[in-house]
Amino acid sequence: MSIHLNAQPGQIAETVLLPGDPLRAQHIAETFFENPVQHNSVRGMLGFTGTYKGQRVSVQGTGMGIASSMIYVNELIQDYGCRTLIRVGTCGSYQADVHVRDLVLAQAACTDSNINNIRFGPKNFAPIADFGLLLRAYQIAQERGFATHVGNIMSSDTFYHDDFDQYKLWAQYGVLAAEMEAAGLYTLAAKYGVKALTILTVSDHLVTHEETTAEERQTTFNGMIEVALDAALGL
Numbered sequence: 001m002s003i004h005l006n007a008q009p010g011q012i013a014e015t016v017l018l019p020g021d022p023l024r025a026q027h028i029a030e031t032f033f034e035n036p037v038q039h040n041s042v043r044g045m046l047g048f049t050g051t052y053k054g055q056r057v058s059v060q061g062t063g064m065g066i067a068s069s070m071i072y073v074n075e076l077i078q079d080y081g082c083r084t085l086i087r088v089g090t091c092g093s094y095q096a097d098v099h100v101r102d103l104v105l106a107q108a109a110c111t112d113s114n115i116n117n118i119r120f121g122p123k124n125f126a127p128i129a130d131f132g133l134l135l136r137a138y139q140i141a142q143e144r145g146f147a148t149h150v151g152n153i154m155s156s157d158t159f160y161h162d163d164f165d166q167y168k169l170w171a172q173y174g175v176l177a178a179e180m181e182a183a184g185l186y187t188l189a190a191k192y193g194v195k196a197l198t199i200l201t202v203s204d205h206l207v208t209h210e211e212t213t214a215e216e217r218q219t220t221f222n223g224m225i226e227v228a229l230d231a232a233l234g235l
């Protein structure tokens with residue numbers, strides 16, 4: 001047991017999917033895992049372990065934002081020995097050609113969070129994905145015909161910015177989309193020498209205000225989970 005997880009030692013698999021939403025963790029376990037067992041109930045931040053195509057795998061909700069998610073990532077790595085961590089989340093697109101329902105594979109993550117200023121002072125650290133995981137996820141997504149973008153994203157501490165247009169500077173520098181956790185995940189993966197990747201489905205669009213139905217998002221979302229599982233488990 002750790003401070004925020006009440007799983008027993010050995011109960012969590014080495015490979016973990018990390019959605020922000022704990023109910024998405026439950027959906028993933030119930031939809032994709034064989035014989036899922038709930039391993040965490042602390043704070044309602046649901047986590048489950050089962051098998052996928054016969055291989056052991058876990059899913060753990062992280063909550064929203066770098067602060068919450070880093071607590072879970074720290075404990076999963078340090079207390080439970082997790083070695084491959086794949087965030088599966090939603091994002092808001094910054095680019096006209098990155099549409100809702102598309103997949104974004106976060107090669108790197110900028111942030112407006114102070115986490116790495118605290119660690120590194122005035123020098124910047126570049127949080128990046130594991131290249132092997134990124135490559136496999138890209139190849140699988142391509143094979144399955146998903147519209148897929150690979151590049152830089154923004155992990156923001158703020159969902160509702162005072163200045164809506166602040167995203168335009170990042171967009172000008174090629175940043176694809178915004179979410180709220182990847183930079184923290186990639187930083188901890190680097191610190192502890194484990195593998196991490198963030199795969200996102202575009203759920204909303206800051207430029208075009210494109211929208212899609214919940215059903216459409218669900219279909220794409222399920223595709224993203226299969227990409228994540230197959231990439232993580234080498235299937």
Ligand SMILES: O=P(O)(O)O[C@H]1O[C@H](CO)[C@@H](O)[C@H]1O
Nearest residue numbers: 019020021064089090179180
């Ligand atoms: O869909 P999830 O994984 O929660 O990710 C995105 O959605 C939340 C904001 O609505 C933030 O956590 C952001 O990163």
Ligand SMILES: O=c1cc[nH]c(=O)[nH]1
Nearest residue numbers: 090091092178179180
């Ligand atoms: O963090 C997020 C997630 C989805 N959409 C956004 O605009 N931001």
